[in-house]
Amino acid sequence: MANFDATGASIGEHLSLSLSVVAGETAVPVFVADFGAAFEGVVRVNNWLDLSQAAGEDTASGPWAVVLRGYFENGGGYCYLANTAERTLQEALTSIEAFADVTILVPLGLWEQGADVAGETARAVTAYAASHLAMAILHADRDHDAPQARDAAVAFKLDAGQSAHTALYHPWLVPSGDGAEPVPPVGAVTGLWCAVDRDRGVWKAAANVAVKGDARPARAVTDTEQGDAQPVNFLCEFKGRSTLVWGARTLDEADDWKYIPVRRLADAVERDLQKALSFAVFEPNSQPTWERLRAAADNYLHSIWQQGGLMGTRPEEAYFVQIGQGVTMTEEDVRAGRIVLRVGLAAVRPAEFVIVTVTGTTAQA
Incomplete structure (x- = not known):
């Protein structure tokens, strides 16, 4: 069993008595890098043709152009x-x-200033x-071999929450074309996620899927090296199958x-x-409100x-929804206007229930 909480639902427009849970975007990346004087702040780019207009010619032809092209070539959306x-990275x-629609962060130039800065980033x-x-x-450095890629992931010293929300890919990719230099694989991989x-x-894991554009790994990795370097995810060239993404692991090696x-x-469901x-922010914290939330989550x-x-051949084997006083809330919660909804998910792999608890506020009783 895995548990995590989400607190503080945002205050939005009061909805009608009918309620539904709408599936939001799951794969909207932001690429973070020094793009020079091309633009300030954050810009949205809808497709490769839009890049010059949205972010400037310097970005479309700059050092990250090949990585961004790989993103769009492999199915990336906006x-x-x-x-x-x-400005600083934190800024x-x-x-x-x-x-609020961003669900993936991709730092470019991760290793440009050495291992210490890579770890901080x-x-x-x-x-x-x-x-x-x-x-x-994230990605390993250009010159890393498989064991060094694994060591780099360890050297980042991420805590459990950070590791569970991070994937690292290796090696770099060599785009098609004479004299092409290797580039980080994160552009192509992010496009495949999308x-x-x-x-x-x-x-569905973005694994055992082919990288488009005839890109090939900058170095070969053996099966033994892959096994020893888990949880790093690799890009491997297979005869007759081009280059495939081989691995779908976070940097958290715990089972959950x-x-x-x-x-x-789990993140998409919680969002x-x-x-x-x-x-529910203006609704009474009472049984009718709970039932509408339960029904919406169930649907x-x-x-x-x-x-x-x-997983599961029947709904009750696949998920559960819990809400109510004495179930997910105490009498004190109800009086304080806290509303707690808990759902369990039998994820496709592993076939275990993952618990999602969402807490918001209602009008105080």
Whole structure:
């Protein structure tokens, strides 16, 4: 069993008596880098053709252009670019707060200033991801071999929450074309996350999928090296199958959150339930309110189960929904206007219930 809490539903517009939980975006990345003087702050880019207009010619032809092209070539949708030029990383991360749809953070240039700065950047980005129900996608350095990639992940010294919201990929990719230099794999990988979410769902791992554009790994990795270097995820070239993403693990090696799709599904469910729970801010904390929330959550999870996102041949084997005084709330909670909704998910892998608890506020009784 895995437990985590989400507190403080945001105050939104009072909704009607009918309530539904709407599935939100699951794969909206922000690429964080020094983009120079091309733009300030954060900009939205809808596609590759939009890059020059949205972020400037310098970005479209700059050092990160190949990485961003790989993102769009591999199925990436709209994304954001956060510029760290003339400001600190923390200031850049703070500016991302205004974009609530961001669910993936990708720091570019992670290793440009050495291992110490890479570690500081990794900790800052993963801390933001963990506190915003998002994921961070990192990469090893260009010259790392498989054991060094594993050591780099350990050297980041991420805490449990950060590790569970982080995936690391290795090695770099060499784009097609004569004389092409290796680039970090995070652009292509992030695009594949988006494509798989769109085609299958957030519960499907973006693994055993081919990298488009004829890119190939900058170095070969043996099966033994892959096994010894877990939880690093690798990009491997297979004869007749091009380059595949091989691995779907977070940097958390504990059983609860070691698989990327399990962590991302739980985060997506919690985000969606938090939004739905905001309706209750002006409602009485009583049985009719609880029943409407229970029914809305049940319909939402039933839809995920029907799409193949949860285990079980029957709904009761796939999920549960709990709410009510003496069940998820004490009498003191009710008097204080706290409303607590708890759901359990039988994630596709592992086939265990993952507990999501969402807490909001209602009118005090």
